[in-house]
Amino acid sequence: MQSFNAYSANCPTRLVLDRIADKWAVLVLGLLSNGPVRFNQLRRQIDGVSQKMLSQTLKSLERDGLVHRKAIPTVPVTVEYSITPLGRTLVETVDGLRIWAETHMPEVQKSQNRYDRALA
Amino acid sequence: MQSFNAYSANCPTRLVLDRIADKWAVLVLGLLSNGPVRFNQLRRQIDGVSQKMLSQTLKSLERDGLVHRKAIPTVPVTVEYSITPLGRTLVETVDGLRIWAETHMPEVQKSQNRYDRALA
DNA sequence: CTGAATCCCGAGAGATACTG
DNA sequence: CAGTATCTCTCGGGATTCAG
Numbered sequence: 001m002q003s004f005n006a007y008s009a010n011c012p013t014r015l016v017l018d019r020i021a022d023k024w025a026v027l028v029l030g031l032l033s034n035g036p037v038r039f040n041q042l043r044r045q046i047d048g049v050s051q052k053m054l055s056q057t058l059k060s061l062e063r064d065g066l067v068h069r070k071a072i073p074t075v076p077v078t079v080e081y082s083i084t085p086l087g088r089t090l091v092e093t094v095d096g097l098r099i100w101a102e103t104h105m106p107e108v109q110k111s112q113n114r115y116d117r118a119l120a
Numbered sequence: 121m122q123s124f125n126a127y128s129a130n131c132p133t134r135l136v137l138d139r140i141a142d143k144w145a146v147l148v149l150g151l152l153s154n155g156p157v158r159f160n161q162l163r164r165q166i167d168g169v170s171q172k173m174l175s176q177t178l179k180s181l182e183r184d185g186l187v188h189r190k191a192i193p194t195v196p197v198t199v200e201y202s203i204t205p206l207g208r209t210l211v212e213t214v215d216g217l218r219i220w221a222e223t224h225m226p227e228v229q230k231s232q233n234r235y236d237r238a239l240a
Numbered sequence: 241c242t243g244a245a246t247c248c249c250g251a252g253a254g255a256t257a258c259t260g
Numbered sequence: 261c262a263g264t265a266t267c268t269c270t271c272g273g274g275a276t277t278c279a280g
Contacts, residue, residue, distance in 0.1 A: 012218075012221035012222055012225040013146075013214075013217060013218040013221045013222075014143065015221065015225065015228075016217050016218075016220060016221040016225070017140060017141060017143075017146060017214075017217065018141075020137060020141075020217075021137060021138075021140075021141030023134070023137075026133075026137060062235065063231065063232050063235040063236075064228050064231055064232060065227065065228055065230075065231025065232075065235075066228075086224060086227055086228070086231075089220065089224065090220060090224070093216055093217060093219075093220040094133075094137075094217075096213055096216045096217075097133060097136050097137065097140075097213060097214075097216075097217075098132075098133045098136075099213075100136060100209065100210060100213040101132035101133045101135065101136040102132055102133075104206060104209065104210070105132040105135065105136070107185065107206055108135075108184050108185055108186075108206070110185070111183065111184055111185025111206075112183050112184060112185075115182065115183040115185075116183075
């Protein structure tokens with residue numbers, strides 16, 4: 001558990017946490033894990049995302065090697081995004097958190113209710 | 121993979137992600153997993169945390185049932201924080217991310233370097 | 241010692257308009 | 261269709277001060 005004993009901007013665990021802390025990034029990876037999708041398709045499927053945020057998110061995911069960008073030279077140009085093998089391993093890992101969430105969230109909410117009632 | 125197909129503030133996975141997105145929360149849980157610690161001990165061990173953030177973090181962790189708060193009526197009062205069994209299961213889950221990070225971060229960085237060089 | 245309350249500030253998100 | 265550019269503004273974090 002050494003990684004937790006000190007905060008460091010270079011801590012690899014921290015970097016991954018920051019990555020999946022990004023709401024849009026996780027949603028994009030999840031959608032792409034079902035197959036390639038084009039930009040505006042993603043935009044429509046992810047409710048509430050702005051062009052700017054989607055663009056930023058995709059760019060950084062591509063930079064990290066988690067997503068592949070393929071521009072098809074049609075007129076007008078179409079761009080297809082797909083998940084990489086590396087990205088897929090991350091999705092699988094995040095799935096562990098999903099399991100935890102589904103298993104333990106009821107308990108967390110019970111605790112929250114207890115806590116809130118104790119205040120009132 | 122249903123949970124990823126739409127953004128919802130009530131998505132349990134999202135709630136957990138938001139929780140561990142909190143830098144201080146993860147560090148606190150990591151430290152407490154080694155045994156109970158008092159407030160100012162935590163403050164000293166976590167470099168760069170402010171009183172405000174530590175206080176907020178501990179309060180919300182207690183609310184979620186991840187951390188237990190025990191006030192000892194000395195003068196002045198001392199407060200001892202410890203991790204709960206529930207909190208321990210979360211730490212173990214986050215450990216999966218640590219493994220991923222240590223395994224795949226070199227690959228991510230290689231991708232980033234490639235990407236950045238391609239621009240220059 | 242363990243917090244709560246207040247003020248202050250900058251990073252980051254949204255909206256809008258424009259381009260290849 | 262797939263972005264970029266700019267502008268604004270909010271919200272969350274830091275510093276400081278006060279309290280039990």
